[in-house]
Amino acid sequence: MAIEVRIPTILRTYTEDQKSVTGEGASLAALIDDLESSFPGIKERLIDVKDGKDDLRRFVNVYVNDEDVRFLGGLEATLSDGDQIVVLPAVAGG
Amino acid sequence: MLRLDRATRDAIVAHAKRDHPDEACGIVAGPEGSDRAERLVEMVNAAGSPTFYEFDSTDLFKLYRDMDDNDEEPVVVYHSHTATEAYPSRTDIGLASEPNAHYVLVSTREHGNNEGPVEFRSYRIIDGVVTEEEVDVVTHLPARSTT
Numbered sequence: 001m002a003i004e005v006r007i008p009t010i011l012r013t014y015t016e017d018q019k020s021v022t023g024e025g026a027s028l029a030a031l032i033d034d035l036e037s038s039f040p041g042i043k044e045r046l047i048d049v050k051d052g053k054d055d056l057r058r059f060v061n062v063y064v065n066d067e068d069v070r071f072l073g074g075l076e077a078t079l080s081d082g083d084q085i086v087v088l089p090a091v092a093g094g
Numbered sequence: 095m096l097r098l099d100r101a102t103r104d105a106i107v108a109h110a111k112r113d114h115p116d117e118a119c120g121i122v123a124g125p126e127g128s129d130r131a132e133r134l135v136e137m138v139n140a141a142g143s144p145t146f147y148e149f150d151s152t153d154l155f156k157l158y159r160d161m162d163d164n165d166e167e168p169v170v171v172y173h174s175h176t177a178t179e180a181y182p183s184r185t186d187i188g189l190a191s192e193p194n195a196h197y198v199l200v201s202t203r204e205h206g207n208n209e210g211p212v213e214f215r216s217y218r219i220i221d222g223v224v225t226e227e228e229v230d231v232v233t234h235l236p237a238r239s240t241t
Contacts, residue, residue, distance in 0.1 A: 010191045010193060
């Protein structure tokens with residue numbers, strides 16, 4: 001089972017400059033754990049702990065097949081073979 | 095140094111004035127690695143706020159998909175400050191995530207929606223370090239190199 005993950009410029013320091021990597025997992029949380037084993041440090045850039053529970057960072061957007069994963073259950077979102085994941089940092093400020 | 099053609103510079107200023115007192119935001123895309131700010135894309139400030147801006151997540155996805163299809167990258171990321179100077183705020187610095195981009199700030203604090211000069215400044219923001227750079231406004235960008 002392979003899931004393609006598009007990596008934004010700012011996180012390519014973790015992926016040896018690769019724009020796109022593959023991982024596996026039945027949920028977004030499992031996929032991120034799998035990525036962490038290949039690219040140590042990346043998980044912390046995607047996830048933080050809120051009220052004792054892992055959550056996607058507020059200013060990181062993850063899309064599964066073109067849809068914001070926040071509308072698909074967040075870290076619990078179910079993934080299948082061939083899904084395409086895009087990670088994009090929010091463009092935001094004050 | 096950031097080089098911008100006058101029409102793009104004026105369009106960014108017009109956007110900032112139009113959206114005042116809320117912050118305006120957008121990008122100027124250009125061919126990957128070229129550092130040429132060619133294609134202005136005004137974005138909606140999903141925060142609709144005088145003190146915060148954020149691209150809508152669906153708009154953000156489409157924007158990056160379009161740039162990807164065109165082999166483009168964000169050469170400029172711009173937004174306005176409506177009550178403070180055109181200098182990156184702590185939030186701007188903390189959230190800056192395009193190490194290759196020129197971060198342009200426009201301040202509309204003086205004249206708001208009305209005619210009149212604005213502060214228009216550009217920065218690099220890399221790993222929390224802000225470096226101001228010169229803005230060179232030209233009539234037209236030089237022709238693309240063919241080599």
